[in-house]
Amino acid sequence: MENHFELKSHILVVIYQSNFFETDIIRFTHCEAEFAFIDFNDLLNFIEDMIHDVIKRTFDNPDGYYLMKQIHPEFKAPNKKFKRMDYADAIKWLKDNDVRKKDGSFYEFGEGTKHNLYRYS
Numbered sequence: 738m739e740n741h742f743e744l745k746s747h748i749l750v751v752i753y754q755s756n757f758f759e760t761d762i763i764r765f766t767h768c769e770a771e772f773a774f775i776d777f778n779d780l781l782n783f784i785e786d787m788i789h790d791v792i793k794r795t796f797d798n799p800d801g802y803y804l805m806k807q808i809h810p811e812f813k814a815p816n817k818k819f820k821r822m823d824y825a826d827a828i829k830w831l832k833d834n835d836v837r838k839k840d841g842s843f844y845e846f847g848e849g850t851k852h853n854l855y856r857y858s
Contacts, residue, residue: 768787770783781819781821785817785818785819788815789814789815789817792814792815793814796814824846825846828844828845828846831843831844832844
């Protein structure tokens with residue numbers, strides 16, 4: 738993956754996080770990179786490049802290719818330049834494209850997060 742930013746350090750680990758109850762444990766993989774002097778758009782570009790690189794490496798590996806075809810036979814790599822929008826536009830896009838929650842209702846602005854920090858647009 739070509740990038741004009743110097744990656745100072747990186748971490749890829751499995752994280753276990755307990756939010757509210759001991760039984761409410763979330764397991765996720767966390768990738769952390771430290772950059773100097775980048776803006777939010779540079780960060781989004783890097784993430785986009787990283788996702789494309791991971792997909793390419795997965796499909797270039799025979800075992801990875803086989804597993805992906807087992808999991809999702811119709812999978813195609815996303816086109817470069819992901820659609821970018823702020824939170825409010827994303828909620829509108831979901832409604833405009835009739836994307837609903839499992840219960841059939843629409844997503845609403847500010848729901849789905851327990852923390853006000855993530856509710857800005």
